[in-house]
Amino acid sequence: MKYPAVANYLNGSFVADDLPALDVYNPSEGSVISRVPLSTHREVDRAVESARAAFPGWSGTPIKERVQVFYRYKALLERHLDELAALVTEENGKIASEARAEVLKSAELTEFACSLPQIVPGEVLEVSRGVECRIERYPLGVVAAITPFNFPNMVPNWSIPNALALGNCLVLKPSELVPLSAGRIAELLAEAGLPEGVLQIVNGGKEAVEGICDHPGIEAISFVGSTKVAKVVYRRGTATLKRVLALGGAKNHLIVMPDADLEMTAGNVVASMSGCAGQRCMAASVMVAVSKTDHIIRCMVEHARRMVPGKDIGPVISAESKARIESYIAEAEAAGAEVLVDGRNTTVPGRGGGYYLGPTIIDRVTPEMRIAREEVFGPVLVIIRSRDLDEALAVENASPYGNAASVFTESGGTARYVMERASAGMVGVNVGVPVPREPFSFGGWNESKFGVGDITGRGSIEFWTKSKKMTTKWNREAGVNWMS
Ligand code: NAD
Numbered sequence: 001m002k003y004p005a006v007a008n009y010l011n012g013s014f015v016a017d018d019l020p021a022l023d024v025y026n027p028s029e030g031s032v033i034s035r036v037p038l039s040t041h042r043e044v045d046r047a048v049e050s051a052r053a054a055f056p057g058w059s060g061t062p063i064k065e066r067v068q069v070f071y072r073y074k075a076l077l078e079r080h081l082d083e084l085a086a087l088v089t090e091e092n093g094k095i096a097s098e099a100r101a102e103v104l105k106s107a108e109l110t111e112f113a114c115s116l117p118q119i120v121p122g123e124v125l126e127v128s129r130g131v132e133c134r135i136e137r138y139p140l141g142v143v144a145a146i147t148p149f150n151f152p153n154m155v156p157n158w159s160i161p162n163a164l165a166l167g168n169c170l171v172l173k174p175s176e177l178v179p180l181s182a183g184r185i186a187e188l189l190a191e192a193g194l195p196e197g198v199l200q201i202v203n204g205g206k207e208a209v210e211g212i213c214d215h216p217g218i219e220a221i222s223f224v225g226s227t228k229v230a231k232v233v234y235r236r237g238t239a240t241l242k243r244v245l246a247l248g249g250a251k252n253h254l255i256v257m258p259d260a261d262l263e264m265t266a267g268n269v270v271a272s273m274s275g276c277a278g279q280r281c282m283a284a285s286v287m288v289a290v291s292k293t294d295h296i297i298r299c300m301v302e303h304a305r306r307m308v309p310g311k312d313i314g315p316v317i318s319a320e321s322k323a324r325i326e327s328y329i330a331e332a333e334a335a336g337a338e339v340l341v342d343g344r345n346t347t348v349p350g351r352g353g354g355y356y357l358g359p360t361i362i363d364r365v366t367p368e369m370r371i372a373r374e375e376v377f378g379p380v381l382v383i384i385r386s387r388d389l390d391e392a393l394a395v396e397n398a399s400p401y402g403n404a405a406s407v408f409t410e411s412g413g414t415a416r417y418v419m420e421r422a423s424a425g426m427v428g429v430n431v432g433v434p435v436p437r438e439p440f441s442f443g444g445w446n447e448s449k450f451g452v453g454d455i456t457g458r459g460s461i462e463f464w465t466k467s468k469k470m471t472t473k474w475n476r477e478a479g480v481n482w483m484s
Contacts, residue, residue, distance in 0.1 A: 040211065255290060290387075343359050
């Protein structure tokens, strides 16, 4: 095997346990590259124990000292950019430019964590004569992050730098489909000077997640993954009175108006649906084409047909995922939809075992079709035609999800109308992937997010800390009032 078996990372060391294990695949070739252990609640117990032992020392270190680790970590992410990106490509399949962008995003997330000392100083006010109120933030203790397969480097870094810089110790449970990047993250953090025990990695699947949800020594969980599992984690974690922020799946709508800029819109829509092989929770999934937009659709078809699988678009994560996506396409076609660009039967020379699908654009889809309602998570865009903007918004609003929505138009009034009415936590104008960048926070609405707060940026500070309100009186002449 190309890589040694993955090991859990406990108290600063990789620990080889005698646990049942799963194969880890390279999706570009369909080859087995490693094995990942399936941890149980016992490994979670050990991780929590060493994280608890590290907590007093780490939380007692002033924040300005804690963030020094992250300045060094950011420099290491940049120094090892090529190697880290290659590891992402190896286990997730995304093409080199996408993998590099992912690691650079991790560096940007870390940059935000470095700025936390400038953002979190407490507040202080004289609230009545001689009496002062102040607010200070405290870490929660041992916290956990559970992450999905689609961003093996970035999504762990949505939680690690902020949660740790704010003084918590963290147990990471990476996706069992892509466990290699997490191990490198731990090594680089150790090299950057992170004390032993502050970060633990417990590999595995359902049982490890359940162990985390049930553990009484874990104070908070951030989860990123499908809505089905987000609901399980939210219910199970809050049942043991933890703070839980669970980000789920998505079905993002792009509303395209007839006045939209032709080239920019066609290019952006196709990039949004096909980037990372459509395996992004911010990817375009439904285009609602308002009125006369045939010229834009024709241009999109040209863009999609020019894409070369293996070079411009990577594989999807697994053979099962590919089969599932193909079945959505077949079902829509059988129900009368028109497949304008068909990514099925795609092969890449020399990579016959890879799970490739080309970009697929399907027109004349109706809102009740399964492909229009459910998350497909592949390079597939469906087009729903609408007569006017309100009809288009009604289609968007009917989705149970609410991560992203965008409108493509040259009219400021139309843009504002959509921004106010789209039922999504992140909206864009002429932007295919409206990801808010730091210091703005990432987080959707509806069934795309359960819990309060956001996972990145300023919104994460509230999630990873608890505030203490302090009222003091040192001025003896203050007199006696109801606060005395
Ligand atoms: P997933 O829900 O299958 O897995 C996510 C995590 O949950 C993994 O660590 C996995 O081991 C664990 N898990 C899986 N099944 C479980 C179960 N039955 N019980 C307990 N734990 C379980 O998600 P995925 O396929 O790895 O990732 C793709 C999904 O993630 C998509 O739905 C995508 O939209 C979503 N996603 C959302 C965001 C967001 O910000 N909202 C970001 C990235 C990905």
